Amino acid sequence: MKTKAAITYDKGADFEIEEVELQEPKANEVLIKVVASGVCHTDAVARDQEAPTPLPAVLGHEGSGIVQKVGEGVRSVEEGDHVVLSFSSCGQCENCLTGNPAYCDVMVELNFDGAMPDGTHRIYKGEQELSSFFGQSSFGMYAVAHERNIVKVDKDVDLELLGPLGCGIQTGSGTVLNKLQPAFGETIAVYGCGAVGLSAIMAANIVGASKIIAVDVNGSRLESAREFGATHTFNGKEVDVVEEIKQVTDGGTHYAVETTGVPEVTRQSVLALRPMGVSAVVGVTPDTTFNVFEDIMAEGKALVGAIEGDAVPQVFIPKMIEYYKMGKFPFDKLVKYYSLEEINQAFADSADGKTVKPIIKMDH
Incomplete structure (x- = not known):
């Protein structure tokens, strides 16, 4: 499918909003209509090449959205579910199997090396492969992510607000x-x-x-x-x-x-x-x-x-949301919203401290 995303072409360069081609979800993957995505310092680290993500890339790793389609074998979510996207982990190494996915043996490879867990790509600009980020690349209108990245959340909370729970606030x-x-x-x-x-x-x-x-x-x-x-x-x-x-x-x-x-x-x-x-x-x-x-x-x-706060996202993020609903975790006071076209301003405001937690809203 054709969709719109913010592309990082060169070290330290501004994001460029362009049309890209997003492939269908494969087995154990999910297609998400991205509603919003938090801006995290780690995105800036990747843009500025202080982290090893190959460019060009579609960054973004604090996405929230609505499930549009599920690939073969997906059982934790279904079409229409509200979800938050978090980090990638393999699910097979000792740390993952003992409830410590943030210390996955291949944490760096899965989140920073630019490919999906199966080693292939889902985002293209013409014939050119674009690197993914944290297995989600949520600085786009749609995203494909592995089921292990995805956390189902209650529908009675503003979905635009929830993306930062996937990384910074969880941390x-x-x-x-x-x-x-x-x-x-x-x-x-x-x-x-x-x-x-x-x-x-x-x-x-x-x-x-x-x-x-x-x-x-x-x-x-x-x-x-x-x-x-x-x-x-x-x-x-x-x-x-x-x-x-x-x-x-x-x-x-x-x-x-x-x-x-x-x-x-x-x-x-x-x-x-x-x-x-x-x-x-x-x-x-x-x-x-x-x-x-x-x-x-x-x-x-x-x-x-x-x-990542030593968290199992599928367990911890719903707990944070419950505390938010009780008024004990008012993280909504940290945020300011920007449109996708304002993404470079959002990063500038984050860098100079004008905004504590920018969130990019996708205007579908």
């Missing part, structure tokens, strides 16, 4: 709820108050953390953090973050979520822990220097990585 909230699992009354610091960090703050509120500390260098983002439940906020440009956190927590936090990818901040997230504390890193972070004995081992601390 922030899941890192708290699934990976760190703070107990009622424990303390947590969140470094970076974008969509991922604010989602972590909302999740910390859900579990009843006694002190939820937000750290950023942007005053408006710290205001947002307070709105979403931070009990304390610190501007990293203005104060000694480690000293301030240790003072208000009587020795350091039990947990931290580090979203910035800034090496200095990653180290701060560990230094501001109490003994036996745990910092979970979700940002793409380059080389960072630690004195392993003084910073980590001597106080029994841990620095761990967290991918």
Whole structure:
């Protein structure tokens, strides 16, 4: 079928809205009419070739939409279902089989290498193959995705809103709820108050953390953090973050979520822990220097990585939606909508902090 999509042709180039050819879903695949797609930093990372996705490509990996057709063998969804699209996983490796699909043995290949799980392509521009992204390529009016990417959701919630649950918001909230699992009354610091960090703050509120500390260098983002439940906020440009956190927590936090990818901040997230504390890193972070004995081992601390919030999307995303419906997870306050033709503006607004979580609406 012919459809319209945003194509990335060259490193760092603007998206170009063009007609493409989308093939029919094969076995275990689903054709989705995309209603909307969140804009995530990972899309920018791929556009700028900091991730290994071959170009040209149709990016987008926080899609939401309506099932139009199912391929042979698909049993979890049917035509007309409302769905959210999340990351790809093989379903066959040890980590997938033990409920840890975010750590799939072929996670990078399936999500960044540009082909579908069977090694072929579904999107073409003339005779040219276009790379897919996260097995969905949701920056288009329609998408073909493997059944494992797809999460059926309730029809009583605005479908245009739900796409970011597939990655960014799942990452922030899941890192708290699934990976760190703070107990009622424990303390947590969140470094970076974008969509991922604010989602972590909302999740910390859900579990009843006694002190939820937000750290950023942007005053408006710290205001947002307070709105979403931070009990304390610190501007990293203005104060000694480690000293301030240790003072208000009587020795350091039990947990931290580090979203910035800034090496200095990653180290701060560990230094501001109490003994036996745990910092979970979700940002793409380059080389960072630690004195392993003084910073980590001597106080029994841990620095761990967290991918996609340690989530099984088909289980976790419906839980997030239930908390949203109860008014306990108001992620709708993070978003601003853009049309597909405004996609480059959406990325610019995300990069400079004007919009926390842009969502691209597909006007069918």
